[in-house]
């Protein structure tokens with residue numbers, strides 16, 4: 001992807017909720033030249049929390065309906081338990097004038113397409129696509145999946161793919177995979193930051209200065225990920241290539257196995273997936 005820029009969208013893009021993930025999506029697509037902030041509409045309950053959007057030139061409002069009226073594609077980017085409140089505000093603040101049909105892209109963890117289609121059904125012609133992004137898109141290395149709802153058209157799918165593909169890897173998947181991939185890739189960055197931090201802590205314990213330990217832990221994770229992606233070799237083979245017989249690495253690997261690191265990471269994905277399912281069933 002590099003520094004490539006893309007043909008700008010003719011569509012205006014809205015965000016209901018202007019928090020961490022909405023900011024990451026918007027920054028990512030602005031950086032790639034897909035849109036400029038003056039074609040972005042964003043809403044939230046506290047205008048002062050939208051000041052960074054305003055400073056960049058986006059249109060900000062406390063009325064979710066206004067974002068819907070002004071935008072062609074609207075990202076739903078509130079926390080899952082806030083959705084009913086946000087949608088009630090949307091219906092309350094829509095003006096009486098007829099609006100053309102809209103495409104909604106939900107990034108909410110857990111919330112199924114069927115629930116989204118029901119809740120948005122009062123808005124005639126509304127179409128839904130459910131997506132699961134992750135924050136590394138801020139640096140052009142995102143990982144997003146999406147599933148179209150029943151009423152989404154081919155051109156909706158094309159548009160969402162066009163938007164999300166500039167932010168990193170983007171694939172269409174069956175909805176049944178969204179929760180597991182949300183756990184692996186959506187939550188995954190937090191798991192990896194924790195691993196990087198722990199590696200650095202180990203380095204600091206052994207006398208490496210903190211800044212250097214963080215830099216080297218991050219670069220080691222980055223380089224190892226690139227080896228997996230670029231060589232196509234099995235991860236077990238790559239591991240074996242680092243482990244000299246009777247050497248340092250296998251001694252460290254033994255310590256990790258003793259600590260149950262594989263089981264812990266597998267369990268993290270299982271638990272996060274189950275939590276998504278709970279969020280979808282409104283067990284907040």
Ligand SMILES: NC(=O)C1=CN([C@@H]2O[C@H](COP(=O)(O)OP(=O)(O)OC[C@H]3O[C@@H](n4cnc5c(N)ncnc54)[C@H](OP(=O)(O)O)[C@@H]3O)[C@@H](O)[C@H]2O)C=CC1
Nearest residue numbers: 017018019020021044046049077078079080086108109186
């Ligand atoms: N963060 C991540 O890495 C990822 C998050 N997601 C999903 O993205 C969604 C947002 O998460 P995230 O950005 O982290 O959360 P944030 O808390 O950072 O953002 C949520 C935003 O919603 C706003 N908000 C609250 N109430 C309303 C309302 N009634 N109407 C409109 N906006 C409202 C909040 O405004 P205020 O602060 O002023 O109350 C806040 O800016 C979640 O559903 C999450 O599951 C998906 C993938 C990854």
Ligand SMILES: O=C(O)[C@@H]1CCC=N1
Nearest residue numbers: 109182183186187188
């Ligand atoms: O923690 C969460 O619920 C959200 C979804 C994926 C990443 N953050």
